[in-house]
Amino acid sequence: MSETTGTGRVKRGMAEMLKGGVIMDVVNAEQAKIAEDAGAVAVMALERVPADIRAQGGVARMSDPDMIEKIKAAVSIPVMAKARIGHFVEAQILQSLGVDYIDESEVLTPADYENHIDKWNFTVPFVCGATNLGEALRRINEGAAMIRSKGEAGTGDISQAVVHMRKIGGEIRRLTSMREDELYVAAKEMQAPFELVKEVAQAGKLPVVMFSAGGIATPSDAALMMHLGADGVFIGSGIFKSGDPARRAAACVKATTFFDDPKVIADASRGLGDAMVGISVADIPAPHRLAERGW
Amino acid sequence: MKVGVLALQGDIREHFQALQECGVNPIAVRRPAEIEEIDALVIPGGESTTIAHLAATFGVFDLIQDRIRAGLPVYGSCAGMILLADRVLDAIAGQRTFGGLDITVRRNAFGRQVDSFESDITIAQLGTPAMRAVFIRAPWVEDVGPGVEVLASVKAPDGRNHAVAVRQGACLATSFNPELTGDNRIHRFFIAEVCKLAKPIK
Numbered sequence: 001m002s003e004t005t006g007t008g009r010v011k012r013g014m015a016e017m018l019k020g021g022v023i024m025d026v027v028n029a030e031q032a033k034i035a036e037d038a039g040a041v042a043v044m045a046l047e048r049v050p051a052d053i054r055a056q057g058g059v060a061r062m063s064d065p066d067m068i069e070k071i072k073a074a075v076s077i078p079v080m081a082k083a084r085i086g087h088f089v090e091a092q093i094l095q096s097l098g099v100d101y102i103d104e105s106e107v108l109t110p111a112d113y114e115n116h117i118d119k120w121n122f123t124v125p126f127v128c129g130a131t132n133l134g135e136a137l138r139r140i141n142e143g144a145a146m147i148r149s150k151g152e153a154g155t156g157d158i159s160q161a162v163v164h165m166r167k168i169g170g171e172i173r174r175l176t177s178m179r180e181d182e183l184y185v186a187a188k189e190m191q192a193p194f195e196l197v198k199e200v201a202q203a204g205k206l207p208v209v210m211f212s213a214g215g216i217a218t219p220s221d222a223a224l225m226m227h228l229g230a231d232g233v234f235i236g237s238g239i240f241k242s243g244d245p246a247r248r249a250a251a252c253v254k255a256t257t258f259f260d261d262p263k264v265i266a267d268a269s270r271g272l273g274d275a276m277v278g279i280s281v282a283d284i285p286a287p288h289r290l291a292e293r294g295w
Numbered sequence: 296m297k298v299g300v301l302a303l304q305g306d307i308r309e310h311f312q313a314l315q316e317c318g319v320n321p322i323a324v325r326r327p328a329e330i331e332e333i334d335a336l337v338i339p340g341g342e343s344t345t346i347a348h349l350a351a352t353f354g355v356f357d358l359i360q361d362r363i364r365a366g367l368p369v370y371g372s373c374a375g376m377i378l379l380a381d382r383v384l385d386a387i388a389g390q391r392t393f394g395g396l397d398i399t400v401r402r403n404a405f406g407r408q409v410d411s412f413e414s415d416i417t418i419a420q421l422g423t424p425a426m427r428a429v430f431i432r433a434p435w436v437e438d439v440g441p442g443v444e445v446l447a448s449v450k451a452p453d454g455r456n457h458a459v460a461v462r463q464g465a466c467l468a469t470s471f472n473p474e475l476t477g478d479n480r481i482h483r484f485f486i487a488e489v490c491k492l493a494k495p496i497k
Contacts, residue, residue: 003414010411013306013431013475017340017373020304036387039348041304041341076387076402077342078432100408100432123409250352257303257325257349 006123011145014125015209018042018232022253025049025236029074038249042078045071050107050154051237060108062090068097085294086112095124102126106293107153119143131164131291133171134190140208141193147206150291151214154237156278158215160291165212165228175201217275219255219268226259243273296490299324299333303349305341305374309474313482330358335368335490338375340472346374347391363395368465368492370485376468377402377434384437395466397440404435418447418460421480428471435470436461465492
């Protein structure tokens with residue numbers, strides 16, 4: 001009997017198990033428990049939610065291992081954690097801590113402005129952000145086992161999440177209508193490997209699970225992203241920066257499952273208290289937009 | 296025969312595809328009226344806590360439990376196995392299961408995601424070759440009651456053999472996720488052998 005860990009199927013398969021679910025950002029064990037009780041499929045352990053990173057500035061790094069350990073001990077659902085783009089030592093540390101998924105994330109300050117982590121070198125799977133199909137396929141080529149559309153983290157403004165999901169979906173649909181001999185140019189233009197471009201053109205979808213992230217603050221935001229083709233959603237600041245996190249978390253879980261049933265979403269949206277205040281992406285000068293990190 | 300896939304959370308699409316390849320036209324079920332009209336049910340892989348939470352929130356938990364007790368043929372993979380177990384170790388406080396299988400399962404028994412693995416397993420009822428099984432944060436069966444047939448076991452990190460595929464009457468469960476590999480023999484077995492026990496609904 002030959003047992004193998006860290007295969008593509010095992011890494012990508014893990015993301016398949018998260019589909020239709022909500023992954024929530026948490027900064028301590030109490031929040032992780034609230035997320036689990038509300039029906040989150042996984043939690044993302046980090047030191048500051050994106051809204052605070054944005055407000056406080058400074059360099060944002062991988063979380064303290066002690067904090068990650070405490071969250072791991074508090075919940076039975078998968079625990080994810082973020083490493084800086086290109087910071088493969090942070091990723092090695094997270095793998096040694098036994099986190100279930102690593103997010104190589106633009107929400108943290110990048111460590112490398114040219115190279116991403118070579119994710120094939122790891123047993124633990126990675127999720128990476130993307131704003132378009134070419135970026136998604138470059139990450140998959142580097143070994144990412146899951147993609148999330150970036151949106152604009154820490155804003156509570158859904159507009160960029162919509163832009164990125166529509167962009168990726170539109171580019172996939174365009175590929176499916178092309179002749180095979182046109183895919184070479186498409187690959188060149190997207191700066192993506194031809195083999196992956198061809199695979200997407202044939203399947204009509206990415207070869208990995210794609211979630212949506214960055215600006216989701218309400219149950220209806222979550223449902224909107226599901227309609228646009230997301231397999232599930234990440235909610236960062238939107239839950240624990242709101243007035244009643246436990247209720248809002250449970251409401252977003254319901255809306256993600258029943259995204260095509262407006263009555264359920266209407267009921268889920270009642271009496272949730274204040275949503276996060278948020279900040280309009282239009283008011284954020286371009287150099288401070290996190291989605292532009294990653295190459 | 297109407298085969299439903301419980302469509303609350305998890306790898307629903309993969310089970311759909313596996314069932315379609317077996318010549319079945321499955322339907323997604325998540326509302327009471329949908330669950331009342333099916334002749335068999337598949338519970339997908341996913342997060343058992345999330346699926347149980349959603350089933351309770353949307354008022355289908357007791358209905359599914361009642362239908363399983365009344366003999367509805369049901370197959371669960373991974374999280375689905377946990378939800379079909381009468382007893383769960385390492386559950387969260389208050390975690391409920393539908394039950395139906397007189398087994399005790401241990402959640403995340405093989406470890407965390409870095410310990411998730413593929414392995415060849417042999418199931419006599421499915422013939423040869425061995426099945427390539429994908430275990431993702433998978434549970435194992437800690438012990439089984441007298442009426443439970445063990446279809447496959449693996450030698451686990453604790454040095455003991457643990458059941459990873461079990462059947463009791465019209466209930467079938469696997470720790471692993473055959474829907475991820477394109478090998479549909481488990482689904483075929485479920486449709487051809489287990490669903491034979493379906494009782495006509497009124």
